[in-house]
Amino acid sequence: GAVVSQHPSWVICKSGTSVKIECRSLDFQATTMFWYRQFPKQSLMLMATSNEGSKATYEQGVEKDKFLINHASLTLSTLTVTSAHPEDSSFYICSARGPGVSGANVLTFGAGSRLTVL
């Protein structure tokens, strides 16, 4: 079946550094990917929609300069948390729409990336 891979699965960094998280669709092309943030014991909060070849669409309240999204190819989207601070510590999850027409409205999720900012 369809697989979405996220890397790294866990990253610990110092405050002020930038961290890049990758999201790859392994066996299908994903023109649209989504980035979510999940706080402990809470639901997923959509941060942005990543569209291949165009700018990401950010949800209200999400700082686009803080969370840079790049969708350079049909199988890769990256989320860069710039100048990370402890409050950015969270679980970041990506998902991809598809594959195929029948799966166009079904999301395949990555395993998530835990960011801990010291």
Next chain:
Amino acid sequence: AQRVTQPEKLLSVFKGAPVELKCNYSYSGSPELFWYVQYSRQRLQLLLRHISRESIKGFTADLNKGETSFHLKKPFAQEEDSAMYYCALSGGAGNMLTFGGGTRLMVKP
């Protein structure tokens, strides 16, 4: 605007008991509804979607447009059903998916 509400954060039942996880939605058009499940230490995955009208792992869900609900049901809960369940709504292909707050199901032996 689209909204999904799962009124119960936690649902605890005994093995073999029936279970119903509630989901209500708000959407002006024709929605597509989903149930996603997240087992412990695993990624979120699709459980079922209303257009498929199928039973997965014994779970079923019927879209009730009159009551704007999409409750998830299983007649006899199993311990392995313990997980976090999310109801989600999409306004159509190309539209974003909106998740409910999630319900943690605990099935006790």
